[in-house]
Amino acid sequence: MGGGRRVDAGAREYRSGMFRLEGYLAWEAEVAAAERDAARFVERFGWLSAGQRELVREAYQAQRLEFAEGVVDRAARRSRRVAEFYRRRCLSICTRWAGVCAAVVAATALLAVLPALLRG
Template structure:
């Protein structure tokens, strides 16, 4: 993850090989930051209704509410990631079996065509 500048020195930074992975990391980071901002906004809205709390108590409730929202979001994302991994394995296995069946069918059709050609040649 480094490039050469005009003097030939290396410096940290993305390279063309980092492309899709780096884009996914940046997208994930931005999505998580949006989730954090949403949780903070919801916490502020929740605490605003509790005007009888002191400022310190409101801050504490806001922090705990935000932490709870983010913990739930992280749990949701982890469940989704596990499900995606399971589906990927399931579909890879199905694809492997389909590929094997297609290969077997191709070999059988080729053998059948070869046998038919030999029989036709023998009959003529």
């Protein structure tokens, strides 16, 4: 029996690691896109000195990444709220079903014993 728990824990750990890797890769792609877009943006300002273009590029990239981080944070908070809602909902449904099952078992037991009680 204990082996199944270890497999489940291993599978959860594997999925968790894959989600972390996916998040890391997605963020790195966002950083690369921000760098690329910042470089394209700053190309429009050929009259700026190299130092000024670098400052504009850095500011653009920082703002873009700050925005992306906000999007990710809001999505994560929403995801946690939705997961918590469904956890509570599932617990509520499971509790009701447990009550229904207990009532059915009790009624079945009563119906099984009732003829003997009436006879006797």
